[in-house]
Amino acid sequence: MSKLIKYSPWLVHFNTGACNGCDIEVLAAITPLYDPERYGVKLSPSIRHGDILIVTGAVTKKAGERLKRLYEQMPGIKYVVAVGACAYDGGVFKGSYSSISGGANKVIPVNAYVPGCPPRPEEILRALLLLLDREKVKGDEQH
Amino acid sequence: MSSIKEIEDIFSSYIIGKDTVKPNRPRFHIDVSNLKEAITLLKQRFGEEALYISNIIGVDKITEGIIEVNYFIHIIPLANTIVIKVVVPRDKPQVPSLIDMIPGAYSGECETYDLLGVDFVGNKYLKRSFFVPTDVVSRDIFPLRKDAKV
Numbered sequence: 001m002s003k004l005i006k007y008s009p010w011l012v013h014f015n016t017g018a019c020n021g022c023d024i025e026v027l028a029a030i031t032p033l034y035d036p037e038r039y040g041v042k043l044s045p046s047i048r049h050g051d052i053l054i055v056t057g058a059v060t061k062k063a064g065e066r067l068k069r070l071y072e073q074m075p076g077i078k079y080v081v082a083v084g085a086c087a088y089d090g091g092v093f094k095g096s097y098s099s100i101s102g103g104a105n106k107v108i109p110v111n112a113y114v115p116g117c118p119p120r121p122e123e124i125l126r127a128l129l130l131l132l133d134r135e136k137v138k139g140d141e142q143h
Numbered sequence: 144m145s146s147i148k149e150i151e152d153i154f155s156s157y158i159i160g161k162d163t164v165k166p167n168r169p170r171f172h173i174d175v176s177n178l179k180e181a182i183t184l185l186k187q188r189f190g191e192e193a194l195y196i197s198n199i200i201g202v203d204k205i206t207e208g209i210i211e212v213n214y215f216i217h218i219i220p221l222a223n224t225i226v227i228k229v230v231v232p233r234d235k236p237q238v239p240s241l242i243d244m245i246p247g248a249y250s251g252e253c254e255t256y257d258l259l260g261v262d263f264v265g266n267k268y269l270k271r272s273f274f275v276p277t278d279v280v281s282r283d284i285f286p287l288r289k290d291a292k293v
Contacts, residue, residue, distance in 0.1 A: 061276035061277075061278070062274075097276070097279055097293035098275065098276050
């Protein structure tokens, strides 16, 4: 993990065809209730300022092209977090004619997955902290 | 319920059948050739900016050989939504476009054309691959048709 973004990761949230369930949880995770700014986590105004791309939803073929283009526009050190079962492997939309078979990692490299349908906001924040090496994993826990 | 009666009176001569989708949402069945006249009457009664097409839903009924096109029209002064149903044959689905009267019909018509192949005559913006991915379009498939193999 680079020290450059360790204490100030800026997020970009992109919905590639989700049902909005995961988006609501991502938005809940950046509210003052969970207060991600204590970790330096902020939403970025533009993809060109973003450090971490949060992908939610099954990747449709049309959104897949846009997702790749967004990823290529991100600067230097960049990470991708796939939130939810759909971004992991397609979820309930697996095998649909309009979605890419498999999850977001078929289009762009993914650094962390958050399982769940939808995951809790705490889990999304914890995944970010694990990615940034700022949270320890307990002995019997795998990730 | 008086408002629904009021709407019914406006284009009562065009109505072939009537049923109810759910309470307070009537569905009027209209012949496809009278669709534009019925909308014109609604516009004359409620004004230019009173109609809002919230949805255009096509239904493929393969056993009957027809495609239903349902227009969900929200009438703002009455705060009520009505449904106008037209039926077209499955092998030649042609419906007059409403885009010259209600520009907001654009996205609904393009979507129904792309997914079901209903041709809205007069809409020059219709194109494939509005929603459907290009590899499905290149095989000339309308994915919401019941006999589509995708």
